[in-house]
Amino acid sequence: MSNEKILTASGITKSFGSLIAVNHVDLEIYEEEIVGLIGPNGAGKTTLFNLINGLETPDQGEVTFKGIDITAMSPHKICQLGMARSFQVTRSFTQMSVEEAIKVGAYNRKNEKEVQEKVEWVINFFGLEEIRDCKCSDLGLASLRKVEVARATATEPNLLLLDEVAAGLTSAELLKLMSELRRLNKEAKIALCVVEHVMQMVMSLCERIFVLDAGELIAQGVPEEISNNQRVIEAYLGRGSYGKTSSAD
Ligand SMILES: Nc1ncnc2c1ncn2[C@@H]1O[C@H](COP(=O)(O)OP(=O)(O)O)[C@@H](O)[C@H]1O
Ligand SMILES: [Mg+2]
Incomplete structure (x- = not known):
């Protein structure tokens, strides 16, 4: 973690009808830092991610990334500034091979010539050589999650938002993912913000x-x-409904 802020959200609020999904939230993330975002289901975590990466526009408040006001910017432009997020692999990727899905990520930031170089770097970093030609739809959950993180990494982010990438993984898969995320942070110097129930x-x-x-x-x-924190224990940690990895471990 450095002393430079990479992201600042100030007083951001988003309502859906009468429901206030995100209510005056202030949050800052420093360069090369790893932060977590936790809370019960429906707390507003995914909505907050959507507000930060431009999928939703806040009703109030501002989001600044690398000193630039990105409050009303499109996700594509925000990605080009160096922020990426993971999605559950969407249907549009299922017919693609692992390599093609990663290439889609790399095209967000790279020109034709540099794309393949980036794809090779990412495939090597995540150890995807053996499955690079597999169709995404044929992959198991742990590999799919890894490909999704790899696709987001291929956009060369300085900040990567990860929404429940560990959900459903076995303990062994979880440990492997954690060590990859640590390496991504330390070696590629990417700040991470993870939404996760696995404590x-x-x-x-x-x-x-x-x-x-x-x-x-x-x-x-x-x-x-x-x-x-007593308030956190009452609202979340004490409920016992978090932290479960798959029973298949
Ligand atoms: N597009 C939407 N339209 C209406 N309500 C929404 C929408 N997105 C999220 N919500 C509601 O906002 C609240 C926060 O949801 P969400 O951000 O998905 O929470 P979390 O990710 O913490 O589980 C929930 O009550 C959810 O039903
Ligand atoms: Mg969510």
């Missing part, structure tokens, strides 16, 4: 954690502060 991952991976509940930021701090 084992959040607590050991993240330097700081933000907690959302019913659209409001109810706590932020280092993992130890968060796990001992």
Whole structure:
């Protein structure tokens, strides 16, 4: 983590009809930092990601990335500035091979000549050589998740938002993913913001954690502060409905 902020969200609010999904949230992320965003289902985590990466526009508040106001910018432009996010692999990718899906990511930022070089780097980094020609629709969950993180990485982000990439993985798959994310952070110097229910991952991976509940930021701090925070325990950690990896482990 450096002392330079890469992202600042100030007072961002988003309502859907009468529901306030994200309510005056302030959040900042520093360069090369790993932060977590946790909270119960429906807390507003995905909506907050959508507001940060331009899929939704806030009703109020501002988002600044690398000192540039990106509040009303399109996701594509924001991606070109160096912010990427993971999606569950969408249907448009299922007919593509792993290599093609990663190439789609690389084209966001690279010209034709540089694309293949980037694709090779990403395939090598994530150890995808053996499945590079496989169709995405034929992959298991853990490989699909990895390909999705790889596709986002191919856009050369300085900040990568990951929405529940560990959901459903076995303990062994989770540990592998965590070590890849750590390497991505340390070697490629990418700041990560992870939304995750798997507390084992959040607590050991993240330097700081933000907690959302019913659209409001109810706590932020280092993992130890968060796990001992009474309000967080009552709203989330004490409910016992988090932290489950797949029973297949
Ligand atoms: N496009 C939408 N239209 C209406 N309601 C939405 C929409 N997106 C999210 N919501 C609602 O906003 C709240 C926050 O949702 P979400 O951001 O998906 O939470 P989380 O990711 O923390 O589970 C939920 O009550 C959800 O039903
Ligand atoms: Mg969500």
